[in-house]
Amino acid sequence: MAIEELKTPLIGPVDLSLGAGSCVSVSGPSGSGKTLFLRAIADLDVSSGAVFLKGVAREAMAATQWRRKVAFIPAESGWWAERVRDHFEETPELEEQLEAVGLGGSLSWQIARLSTGERQRLALVRALQLHPEVLLLDEPTSALDPPSVKRVEALLEERMHAGCAILLVTHDPDQPKRLGARRFKMTGGRLTADQPQEVAR
Numbered sequence: 194m195a196i197e198e199l200k201t202p203l204i205g206p207v208d209l210s211l212g213a214g215s216c217v218s219v220s221g222p223s224g225s226g227k228t229l230f231l232r233a234i235a236d237l238d239v240s241s242g243a244v245f246l247k248g249v250a251r252e253a254m255a256a257t258q259w260r261r262k263v264a265f266i267p268a269e270s271g272w273w274a275e276r277v278r279d280h281f282e283e284t285p286e287l288e289e290q291l292e293a294v295g296l297g298g299s300l301s302w303q304i305a306r307l308s309t310g311e312r313q314r315l316a317l318v319r320a321l322q323l324h325p326e327v328l329l330l331d332e333p334t335s336a337l338d339p340p341s342v343k344r345v346e347a348l349l350e351e352r353m354h355a356g357c358a359i360l361l362v363t364h365d366p367d368q369p370k371r372l373g374a375r376r377f378k379m380t381g382g383r384l385t386a387d388q389p390q391e392v393a394r
């Protein structure tokens with residue numbers, strides 16, 4: 194994915210390229226524009242500039258098609274029916290994916306009883322069912338305990354091996370390294386590279 198001069202009233206202009214199977218992380222203070230940046234890429238808010246997926250401009254496809262290929266997973270996911278299963282297409286691989294995030298057997302559970310961390314993991318599996326080419330993840334592991342973080346990161350790595358590109362907003366300082374991400378930081382709506390300092394010898 195290539196982002197060129199992406200701009201909204203509160204962020205940018207941002208230029209960024211994200212190769213298939215690669216990960217970019219965005220950190221930065223609360224309120225600096227990280228979520229708005231992901232929303233602008235997903236075309237959920239009005240923006241100027243250009244975004245290309247495999248050379249095809251965002252404007253060349255319908256918004257629904259773009260959001261299928263470039264999936265935004267918000268920090269707080271939306272649910273509209275009573276049971277977990279109502280939100281999923283019951284494909285052969287679904288139970289395997291639920292088990293991968295530690296939620297095997299959860300299809301019959303009531304949405305109202307889910308913990309924040311369970312919702313977070315289910316929202317990720319729900320997005321993966323659409324086989325997106327780019328995942329825009331807003332703090333995907335913020336509510337998870339360490340074993341669940343490990344499971345989710347393993348799932349993300351597996352998706353990257355399959356060619357999915359990941360743009361990840363995180364407050365976890367070690368997560369970018371674990372996922373082999375190129376690090377960026379957002380400050381006041383501006384995105385800059387945030388490479389760790391080399392240790393002086």
Ligand SMILES: Nc1ncnc2c1ncn2[C@@H]1O[C@H](COP(=O)(O)OP(=O)(O)OP(=O)(O)O)[C@@H](O)[C@H]1O
Nearest residue numbers: 203221222223224225226227228229230268362379
């Ligand atoms: N629809 C909106 N209209 C006007 N201002 C908004 C709107 N949505 C968000 N903002 C403001 O834009 C700024 C950036 O918000 P954003 O949600 O992108 O922050 P963030 O970097 O993701 O923060 P956090 O780490 O707390 O999630 C904030 O000051 C927020 O109040």
